[in-house]
Amino acid sequence: MMGVCSLELRGISYFFILFLVFVVSLGEGQNGCHELIRCGGRGQNYTIRFPFRLDTQPDDCGYPIPGFTLSSTHTNDTVLQLPNFVKFFVENIDYKSQVIEVYDPDNCFPRQLRDLNLSSSPFLFKHQPYQYDYAFFNCSSKETQAVDAIFCLSGPSHEVRAFYSDSDINDLPIASCKKMYTLPSISNDQLFGYDNILRLKWDSPKCGHCERKGKGCRLKSNSNESETECFSKHSKGVLLKLKITGIVFSSFLSILAIFALYRIYSYDKAEKENQAKIKTFLEDYKNFKPTRFSYSDIKRITNQFVEKLGEGAYGTVFKGKLSNEVHVAVKMIMNTSKENGEEFINEVGTMGRIHHVNVVRLVGFCADGFRRALVYEFLPNYSLEKFISSVDTKNRFFGWDKLQDIAIGIAKGIDYLHQGCDQQILHFDIKPHNVLLDENFNPKISDFGLAKLCSKDQSAVSMTTARGTLGYIAPEVFSRNFGNVSYKSDIYSFGILLLEVVGGRKNVDITAENTSQVYFPEWIYNFLEQKEDLRVFIEDDEDAEIAKKLAIIGLWCIQWHPVDRPSMKVIIQMLEGGHKLTMPPNPFASTSPTRPKLDQKLDVILEQE
Structure with a gap:
């Protein structure tokens, strides 16, 4: 079967190559010149022919004055070179109207047109409606999202803004701006990057009348001047080639049809299953791979x-x-x-x-x-923070069963980051604000800007600066006195999150005036020791047990030394009821190691790779 397929493919390739040879030779004009088919930036095909030529073609294929010679980039884009080293990519050429459309690959006409002077070229700007003269100003103090800002000219510390050049300067908000230059006849869309097409017209040579008659245009023979003439594109030789091309093309289609019928006939079950696997893979890859x-x-x-x-x-x-x-x-x-x-x-x-x-x-x-x-x-219910720290908490309270489900979902997400990928992913910013909720209030961990990748067997992570949010950062991230930075640092942050869920308040109240207030996790611990209710919404004993379970697990997670904290797999088992829970050691007792205070600045001890 494979041998037959190979022979069929060879036959099709042979006839297809022969067909291409005839098609290429069909467009040959005088002196062996031929049309070149190119593709514009938006996928539109156009041809390069007289008066233009590519720099790889003979000189007499194009009009013999500077400006009509085009070049190619390594990506096969066509470049039009204009005076003062201004270069544009060719989008299309309309030979009947004698207009060439070009575009800037950087989509920044205000920069390119500043240096452009068409007086020494054969081209003129094609007039378009809604073109104005604009004056450009460099403003040192940026205004957020100014509607008249030119983004491609602006930078981190300055902003370039454009105004109509005939505007009264006293009416313009440009007190901290300096005028740069003026551009004549540019449209709003080109100015702000919405229309990345510039249309240039040439008056000479006049070949448009030839094109409108369906004829070709070329230099007049035996003329010392650059005169042009129209000529018929079809001749007896060309008609013969057309007939031969038709025969070749018909043969090619016939063989292609025979091959297609053969492939359909020989399609067995194994190949169908293979195609289904490929289709499934491509769909999965399309769904998971981020799009640029x-x-x-x-x-x-x-x-x-x-x-x-x-x-x-x-x-x-x-x-x-x-x-x-x-x-x-x-x-x-x-x-x-x-x-x-x-x-x-x-x-x-x-x-x-x-x-x-x-x-x-x-x-x-x-x-x-x-x-x-x-x-x-898009997750329609926003973040967990809105539901556990709202002033109107009663109206936003989920119920303890749902809070437990949310805690289990977050724990499974963190466990996946630590053990489910090829490399271990440490998040370093676990907090209610970074837990989003879908339409069914299922939790999803977000914001990986501070995440760090490391191998699964790596027991310690090298860090040069502390990362995370105050109140959720594990002690070892501040100082090596508490142990090595590892996946246990995320578990500490998760523990603080659990205690916030139970207590219905934030771990850090920056606006609090009473700096001597009881440390929030210690407040939870004291409640458990005194066997008091943790929250006013507990209605029955089952809810009280869930609240107590979440609090105990949270306290296990925030032990000062990483070695005393459980792994995320053990935490999931605790949450799902697979472990008998006992109260952890009291980390707030006077005999416990010194813990970092919320307002204390600790020196970061650098770790080596």
Whole structure:
């Protein structure tokens, strides 16, 4: 069977190559010149022919003045070289209208057009509606999301803004700005990057009338000047080639049809199963692999950033949708510092390999110039923090059975990070704010900007700076006096989260004026020792047992020394009722090792790899 398939493929390849040879020779003009088919940036095909030529073709294939010679990049894009070393990529050539469409690969016409002077080239700007003269100003103090900002010219410490050049300068908000230059006749869409097409027209040579008649255009023979003439594209030789090409093409289609019928006939059960496996793999890969979006994609997904979900220290989160059924949350990262850049790379690299029901899925990301964004699955019930630290807690209370389910889900997500991947993933920022809830209030761990990858058999992790959120950071992250940094550091943070769930309050109250208030975990421990209710919402003994269980497990998790904390697998067994729970040692007794105070600054002891 394989031998027959090989012979069929060889036959098809032979006729297909022969067909291509005839098609290429069909377009030959004078002096062996032929049309070249190219593909524009948006997938549109166009041809290169007189008066243009590619720099690999003979000189007499194009019009003999500078400007009509094109070149190719290593990616097979066609480049138009204009005066002052301005280069654009060719999108399309309309020979009838004598217009060439070009685009800037960096989508920044305001930068390119500044240096462009067409007086020494054969091209002129093609007039378009809604073109204006703009003056550009460099503003040292940035205004967030200024509508007149030119993003491709702006930077982290300055912002370039554009205004109509005939505007009264006294009416412009440019007190801290300095004028840079003026650009004539540029459209709004080109200015702000919505239309990345520039149309240039040439008047000479005049070949448009030849094209409209269905004829070709070429240099006139035996003429000392650069005169052109029309010529018929078809000749007897060409007609013969057309007939031969038709025969070859018909033969090719016939053999292709025979081969297709043979393949359908010989399709057995094993090959069908193989195709099904491949299809399943591709679907899974498409669903799990993060997609890279452009900035224009992000604007379309968020409908121009209409619906804001929230705002934090590192950016703003907007609601968007990929389709009518698929909604997403788009986090625009506004800060462009080196540290946040590393966190962005870290989060994309880490979450791209994570696929678990209790870990939020990274749908895609955007890294378009200095614009960066993360696109997550949308979770309609926001974060766990809103339900355990709200002033209106009674109206938001889940019930103890659901709180226990949420705790188990978070624990399984952390256990997956520690043991379920090829490498161990330490989150370092487990807290209620980073636990999101889906439509059924199932928890999903999010925000992997501080995560660290290490091998599963690595007992200690090297760190040069403490990472995490105050109140949730394990003692060993501050100081090696408490032990090595490891996966047990996430367990400490999880323990604080459990105690917050039980107590219905935050571990750290930065606004509290009474600095001598009882340390929050110690407050929980005292309640358990005194056998008092932990929360006013406990209605029966079963709920009281769940609250007590969560509190005891949380206290086991926050033991000062990592070796005294249980593993996440043991914690899951505790939560699911597989262990008999006993009270842990009291870490708050006066005889216990000194614990770090909330307002104490500890020196970080550097660890070696």
